[in-house]
Amino acid sequence: MAVQKYGLDLGTENIKLSHVSQGMILCEKNLVAVRKKQGIVAFGDAAYDIYERSSEAIRVTYPVCQGVIAGLTDMKQALDLFLKKAKCSNGFISGNAFYFSVPSDVTEVEKRAFFDVALSSHFKSKDAFIVEKPMAALLGEGVDLPRCAGAMLIDIGAGTTEVSVLAQGGIVKSRLLKMGGNTITDQIRQEVKERYDLLIGRKTAENLKLTLGSAIPKGRSSCTVPGRHMITGLPAQANVDARVVEVCVRRVMKAVAAEARNMMERVPPEIIHSVLDTGILVTGGASQTADLETFLTQELSLPVRMSDHPVESTAVGLTKVMSDPSLSGLAYSVRESIFS
Numbered sequence: 001m002a003v004q005k006y007g008l009d010l011g012t013e014n015i016k017l018s019h020v021s022q023g024m025i026l027c028e029k030n031l032v033a034v035r036k037k038q039g040i041v042a043f044g045d046a047a048y049d050i051y052e053r054s055s056e057a058i059r060v061t062y063p064v065c066q067g068v069i070a071g072l073t074d075m076k077q078a079l080d081l082f083l084k085k086a087k088c089s090n091g092f093i094s095g096n097a098f099y100f101s102v103p104s105d106v107t108e109v110e111k112r113a114f115f116d117v118a119l120s121s122h123f124k125s126k127d128a129f130i131v132e133k134p135m136a137a138l139l140g141e142g143v144d145l146p147r148c149a150g151a152m153l154i155d156i157g158a159g160t161t162e163v164s165v166l167a168q169g170g171i172v173k174s175r176l177l178k179m180g181g182n183t184i185t186d187q188i189r190q191e192v193k194e195r196y197d198l199l200i201g202r203k204t205a206e207n208l209k210l211t212l213g214s215a216i217p218k219g220r221s222s223c224t225v226p227g228r229h230m231i232t233g234l235p236a237q238a239n240v241d242a243r244v245v246e247v248c249v250r251r252v253m254k255a256v257a258a259e260a261r262n263m264m265e266r267v268p269p270e271i272i273h274s275v276l277d278t279g280i281l282v283t284g285g286a287s288q289t290a291d292l293e294t295f296l297t298q299e300l301s302l303p304v305r306m307s308d309h310p311v312e313s314t315a316v317g318l319t320k321v322m323s324d325p326s327l328s329g330l331a332y333s334v335r336e337s338i339f340s
């Protein structure tokens with residue numbers, strides 16, 4: 001039996017698994033619920049169901065923070081549960097090979113954590129490889145990376161935004177911003193607290209973002225949300241104006257656009273001309289924000305192309321690296337890079 005290859009995009013909010021020949025096999029919240037002395041009692045979307053609703057005895061946490069593994073023990077245990085749920089091979093006969101997408105702008109120590117996760121898996125990791133996230137995402141968008149004369153990619157995830165310029169099969173420049181869709185959600189919580197004296201949960205703020213959020217101001221609607229009054233401490237509700245949410249969306253998206261402009265000033269003009277031909281590719285879950293295409297086109301004065309599968313593009317790109325021998329050079333063994 002041949003070595004089974006799995007692509008793993010361990011995101012701050014969502015975990016995406018792909019298989020070399022089956023394609024996407026799982027996409028769930030990258031979240032665990034842990035009870036003291038008992039271990040993980042729920043994971044993935046099921047853990048999200050009890051998020052902010054569980055007793056104090058249960059800790060519900062995200063093992064990945066701003067694109068890197070922060071809770072190593074939780075991530076190791078959760079990964080095996082996700083692999084089992086996706087009915088992955090146990091690698092008993094020939095082992096498995098794991099291909100991780102990792103932001104390019106992180107330290108060797110942070111990369112090593114991915115190797116540790118793979119090595120401790122019960123799914124018999126024969127080897128672990130790293131593919132820089134922007135390369136995987138660009139391949140996932142259908143770009144012929146080895147022959148591409150110049151492309152710019154903006155991946156707006158949950159905890160990070162990666163702005164990268166790629167050319168001739170490599171990364172010319174990449175910058176990781178520690179902000180994304182979750183930053184917008186956190187800011188909405190803060191604004192509602194300050195303007196309405198109301199404490200709201202993260203899920204409520206997320207719903208507000210999805211219902212009222214837009215990168216171009218519309219400001220015509222509002223939404224009533226439950227929470228706890230800051231002064232009385234009693235249950236209360238507020239009718240939140242769309243403009244409050246839009247301010248938070250625009251603040252983050254303006255910072256993203258500023259970074260893209262900044263990047264454009266730092267790469268050779270020849271490459272930028274090719275970027276103009278392709279258009280700036282925008283992916284990642286938060287790129288689904290309403291009217292973001294119009295907003296970025298205005299801010300950057302350049303053509304923008306929005307992904308039509310933004311949450312999965314990186315994992316889809318990993319599938320291409322795993323299956324196409326001409327792309328195998330884009331993956332490097334974590335073992336070699338760390339111990340050489």
Ligand SMILES: Nc1ncnc2c1ncn2[C@@H]1O[C@H](COP(=O)(O)OP(=O)(O)OP(=O)(O)O)[C@@H](O)[C@H]1O
Nearest residue numbers: 011012013014157158159160181182285286288289
């Ligand atoms: N329709 C939508 N409008 C706006 N934001 C959205 C929408 N759908 C999902 N999101 C946001 O997308 C983010 C999740 O995207 P994604 O799965 O790409 O992140 P991730 O890969 O887990 O994070 P990261 O790459 O930063 O580690 C969340 O912040 C979520 O709120």
Ligand SMILES: [Mg+2]
Nearest residue numbers: 011012157158
């Ligand atoms: Mg991501």
